[in-house]
Amino acid sequence: MQQRPNFSQAPKPGGGSGGGQGRFNRFAKLRRPMREHRINEDITESQVRLVGEKGTELISTRDALQRARSQNVDLVEITKxxxxxxxxxxxxxxxxxxxxxxEKEAKKKQKVIQIKEIKMGPKIDVGDFDRKAKEAIGFLNEGDNVKVTMKFRGREMQHTALGAEKLTEFYTKVAEAAHMDKKPNLEGRMMSMTLRSKGAKPKPAAPAPANQSATPAAAPTTTEAT
Incomplete structure (x- = not known):
């Protein structure tokens, strides 16, 4: 009985056992991890500008690599x-x-400017008007911008000029902390203006705690009569 050929023992393509896998291994050796900066042999130009404590010097990349090896450090490209x-x-x-x-410290120092909105009506009383002005100054001193909006209802639309005067008066109350970025403008039944902060003011330092260590009072002395 003729035996069938065993194809499982056939040689793999590429010559010899594991020839194809060998090619993949060679390609794997060529792969390098992606870095944000080029370092050492990744820098292929013939010359570099080396930044050091004494300034910048133009030298060959080969000499720069030799210096890096002698100091047991890396040659790092800092500007792309x-x-x-x-x-x-x-x-x-x-x-x-x-x-x-x-980068983390710089991100902490960044101030995201927000637009705070303050709403009022043309018939707002003096107390509420002053309170909203103080609230706006608080926002502006923190570095935020403020949008002041006034809404007109019914027949109030006949007195929009008075509303513009009221918003202008509001600006004069907060002018120490703001620039007029957008003057009062009427759109439909809404009139608004935008105030831009003059910059965040540093918060006052907390008062130093009072010295609690007071000198103890001397004990009273008694004199006995003889």
Whole structure:
């Protein structure tokens, strides 16, 4: 009885066992992790501008790499898109840590400007008017902008000029903290103006705690008569 050929023992394509897999392994060796900055041999230009404590010098990339190896650090490109790469000699891990720390601190200092809205009617009384003005000054001193809106109802539309005067008066009360960014403007039944902050004011420092250590009073002395 003729035996059927065992195709499972046939040689794999590519010559020899695992030939195709070998090619994939070679390609895998060529893959490098994506970095935000080029370092060391990733910098292929012939010259670089090396930034150091004494300034910047133009040297060959080969010499810069030799310096990096001698100091046991990395050659890191710190500015992208330059014809001659700008580099530093620094430990790349430390470089990334310091950069992330600076970005985090800068983000904390950023102030997101918001637009606060204050609404009122043309018949607002003096007390509410002053209270809303103080509220607006608080927003403006924190660095936010303020939109003041006045809504007219029914026959109040016949007195929009008085509404514009009221908004202008409101601005004079908060002018110490604001610029007029958009003058009173009527759209339908709504009249509004926008006030731009002159800048956030630093908060006053908390008062220092009073010194609690007072000098104890001397004990009273008694004199006995003899």
């Amino acid at each position: 898109g330059q014809e001659v790469p700008i580099v530093r000699l620094v430990d790349y891990g430390k470089f990334k840590f310091e950069k992330a720390k600076k």
